[in-house]
Amino acid sequence: RKYGIRYHHVSTDEVYGDLALDDPAKFTEETPYRPSSPYSSTKASSDMLVRAWTRTYGLRTTISNCSNNYGPYQHVEKFIPRQITNIIDGVRPKLYGKGENVRDWIHTEDHSSAVWDILTKGRTGETYLIGADGERNNITVLRMILEAMGKDPDDFDWVADRPGHDRRYAIDSTKLQRELGWRPAHTDFAEGLKQTIDWYVENEAWWRPAKEATEARYRAQGQ
Template sequence: MHLLITGGCGFIGTNLVRFVLAHRPGWRVTNLDALTYSGNSENLEDLGSEPRYRFVHGNILDRALVEDLLCDCDAIAHLAAESHVDRSIADSRPFVESNVLGTQTLLDAARTAWGPASEKRLLHVSTDEVYGSLPLDRPDWKFTEQTPLHTNSPYSASKGGSDLLVQAYHQTYGTNAAITRCSNNFGPYQYPEKVIPLFVTNLLEGKKLPLYGDGKNVRDWLYVEDHCEALLSVLERGRAGEVYNIGGNNERSNLELTHTILRLMGKDESAIEYVPDRLGHDRRYAIDATKIESHLGWKPTRSHWPSALKHTITWYEDNACWWKRLKPKC
C-alpha cells in the first residue's frame, strides 16, 4: 500500500503519518502539503531517513502535480484544508479555494490517474461541524449520519461543500470514496491558535485564557490517535459512498474544559478572561458513533478524560521550542 496523505504537516496529518508508519509496517506514505501557516515541516523532520516516507511540498490545487503523484499511489487520505473557524469568519476565500476547489481538483486528478472504475479509495476527512448546532437543553440529541447538513460558519460551509462534491463524484463517476465526520480533536502538534494548546501555552506564558461568551458551548473531545485509528478503519473496511461519524462520547462545555486545564496545571480561575462570543458560535456538537462502532468495530481507547488531556498538556510543556516559534503568528 502506498498512501497519499494530503495536509500531513498539520495537526491531525502529522499524527496520521506517524500512526500509519508505526501501525502498518508494509505501507509507504507520501505527504503532500502546501505548508500554509498551520503546516510545519519540522513536525516530521525526524523521519528524513525513513525509506517508507516522502514529503512533497505542493498544493492540492496543482492538478498536474496531484495526478503525477497519484499514478504511484493506491489510496488517498485527504486532510489538507483551512481549518480554523475564526480565520474563516475574517476571510472565507482561502477556505473555498483549499477546501472546495482543492477537493474537486483531487477528485478529478484521481479520476484521471486511476481511471473511472478504479477500486482505489479516496478517504475524505470531514467534520461534525457540517451538521450545525444542537440545543443545550436536549442532551439526548446527537448527530447521526442521517442528520441534514446545516452549516453555520464559512469553514463548515466549505467542508460541507467538499463533502457534497465527494458524494456527487461517487454517484456520478463511481469514485471509490468514503467520508468521515469527526468531533473536536486534541493532542500533540495542534497549532496553538486552537483552544486547548492556546490555553495551555497561555498558562505556561503567564497569560490570561480568553473564553468566548458564557463558556457554555459544548464540544465532544477525541484524542487524535483515536481519530487516526478510525480513519484507517474506514480507509480499509468502510463502504464506498458512505459517511462515518467519529466521536469520543466525551462532551465538555468550554467552561468545564477550562477548569480542568486550570486544575491539571495547578492554576486558579482568576486566569479566565471572558471575551465577546465568536460570531455564529455553534452551541453544542455531539456525535452518535454507533455506525463506525457496530460496522467497523472501532471504539475510542485513548481518549480517557482527564488523563489524555494531562498527557497532552505534558507534551506542550516538554515541547516549548515547538510552540514558541508558532505562537507569535496566531
C-alpha cells in the first residue's frame, strides 16, 4: 500500500466445486463458492482474504480463477506430464475411475498472457475467469497422448478414483474477453499437446530429478 503496488492473486476454478457432466452451464464470476476438497477450500479462503484486504485497507488487487493448465515446465505430478513421462519411461499410464471427469484445458502461455492483461488493464477489486473452451474428459486426453506418442490408445491401466474427485470444470471467460480484449492463442489442443510432448521428450534433464519421488508418492497411495 505504501508504494501503490498492484497485487494480483492467481486462483483456481476449483473454488466453485464441480458441475454435472450433462450440465451445459459454466462457471462465471457470479458462481457461488462450493469447494469440495481441502486444497480448493484453502484457495477459496485465500480469495476471501484478498477481497477483505481490498475492502478494509484499499489494497489494489485483482483475482483470476483459471482452468487446468498444460504446457512446458509443468511438474510431473500433474495429469498430462505424468502420462507423457510414464510413456517415455516405458511405463503404462494410469487413469482414475472411469476417466469421465472433464477438465477445461488452457495452455500455460495463454494463462500467462491473460494474467498480464489483468495486471495491466484490469479493474481494481475485480475477479476475472480465465479459460479457453478446452473441455475434454480425462480418457480422451490420455488416448490423445498415447496416439501422439505412437502407442495403442488403450495401452493404460485403470486405478481407483481419487477421493472427492470433481466431475467437471468449465470456464466462461466472457468478462475477460469483453472488458480486456484477451483471446487465447493456443486454440488447437491437439497441436498444443504435441508441442508439449515434444518439450518433455527433449527436456528430460529438467523433469527427471523429480520423477522417482513423485511416482513413489503415487505408489504409496495405490495410484
